[in-house]
Amino acid sequence: MTDIHAPAGPKKKSAFAALEIDTRLLGMIGAFVVVCLVFNLLTEGRFLTPRNVFNLTIQTVSVALMATGMVFVIVTRHIDLSVGSVLATCSAIMAMMQTAVAPGWLGLELGHPMVAPLAIVVGIAAGVIIGGFHGWLVGYLTIPAFIVTLGGLLVWRNVAWHLTSGQTIGPLDETFQLFGGINGTLGETWSWVFGIICLIAAWLGLLQARRARIRHEFPVKPVWAELTIGGIVAAAILGFVAVLNAYEVPTRRLERMFEARGETMPEGYTEAYGLPISVLLLIIVAIVMTIVAQRTRLGRYIFATGGNPDAAELAGINTRMLTVKVFAIMGILCAIAAVVAASRQTFHSNDIGTLDELRVIAAAVIGGTALAGGVGTIYGAILGALIMQSLQSGMAMVGVDAPYQNIVVGIVLVVAVLVDIIYRRRTGD
Structure with a gap:
């Protein structure tokens, strides 16, 4: 006699599983919350004050902007070590446009409504050209991205120095400074309006x-x-x-x-x-980059190429031109980050963007972007930048010296990669 068993019905999900929350994202949020609570305890409640939260957000913006672009670069199995130097060059170009070119060549003094827009457009154009040039060297001449961007790190840092003759350039246009954070905010009423619009x-x-x-x-x-x-x-x-x-x-x-x-x-x-207007700018860029990644052909091509470059080529994807586009996007974001960084300090300095390439790569990796390519999220990179900035700001408030801060950030980066590797092994991603 044969036993006949009724087919098993679908297993009932637990309450947590029913929410379908990304566990990697949940882990990063948990880590961020722990960092905030620990430093708030160590600083006797000063870390989570509105003032410090405000400062923390505006300090995170420039790195977070570039981290969104670094996701695309790393997903396609490349790397960009030049982002801090490209930021410096774009910042120098925009500063010279405001203080030398506009008044000297065009007769537009600081305060003229066209000065800031003109400087920003020229700076972004420079970022596109530099990024596209890097992509052409990598995609069409097949020079490894590591070498191209390592060379770019040295070249563009010193191009910025040459453009300004090694001098600090400022003060910058007041309209331009609106992107710096403290000098440009929406105010209480419009912040609530924007928050409600985002919620809807x-x-x-x-x-x-x-x-x-x-x-x-x-x-x-x-x-x-x-x-x-x-x-x-x-x-x-x-x-x-x-x-x-x-x-x-x-x-x-x-x-x-x-x-x-x-x-x-x-x-x-x-x-x-x-x-802050700079945070508003980051939110807009994050939304646009997320749409590009998830809802456009370009985004599908980027992740397909990162997952399997050979299969992508056989499928008809022009991976060489795709590389140019990815690095051009990175150049645009470096220029936008230059606007935020220069306007936040109200002048261009020679050391602007120094070591940002390491912070940007670390933010993307901590945020879950796989160095092997094919996997990464925009929100993860932004959260990674926020975690890193929280660590550095918290340690500075506690009184930890800068060298020790860098040691901690380096350890956190290595641990984040190890955790990511273990997670992928267990989940089969």
Whole structure:
């Protein structure tokens, strides 16, 4: 007599599994939270104050911008060691445009509404040309990216020095300085408006994704799981805006602002900084880069080439031109990061961007980008940059000397790669 067993039904998911949260992302968020709590304890509550959170965000932006581009470079199995030097060259070009070319050649003095846009456009054009040139050397002349960008590290750092004759150039245009953080923010009201817009967009994205899965007859999360994720997103966005809005402009600064307008500050008047324009710029770049990575042919080609270059070529992908495009994107992001870095310090200096190439690569790798290629996320790279900056800022507040800070960051980088290797072995990725 043969036993007949009914087919086993689908296994019931646990509550956590039903949320379908990326465990790697969850691990990075957990590490970031632990770092923040530890330093907040060591600094007696000073680390998580609105002022320090504000400073932490604007200090992270330039590295995070370049880290989003480094994801594409590493995913395609290349490396770019020149990003800090390219940033310096673009910064020097933009500084000279504002202080020498615009007033001397075009008759546009600082403060003219065209000075900052013109400098930014020229700087971004320089970034595209430099990045595209690197990509051409790598893609078409087949010179290893390590060598090309190592040479670029030396060349462009000294090109920047030559353009400025080794001098510090500044002050820069006031409109240009709006991208520096403290000098350019949305203010309390517009920060809330932007936060609510982001929240609505995020909820609509979740709803659209659910409808798409239903339309294609894919399994969907339980409604409670969707609502939970929506609540977490709401708490994260509105909480971030609330913390930034809690950082008030110092009274003396407000008085000077009123005096400059010929007015008297009302008694008891307060004003919050709100969301920095540089952070807004990072959010926009992150959204664009994520769309490119997940929703465009270019993004599919980048990850396909990184996963298997030979198969990508056999499939008809022009991997040489793809390499040029990837490095050109990296050049654009270096130029945008130069805008943020130079405007934050209100002048161009010879040491701007020094060691940024190592910070950018470390941010991408800590964020889960595989050095073997084919795997990486934009949000992971930004989170990696934030973790690194949190470590350095926290250690500086505690009183750890710079050499020891670099030792800790180096150890964290190696440990992050080891954890990533172990994770991929266990998951089979």
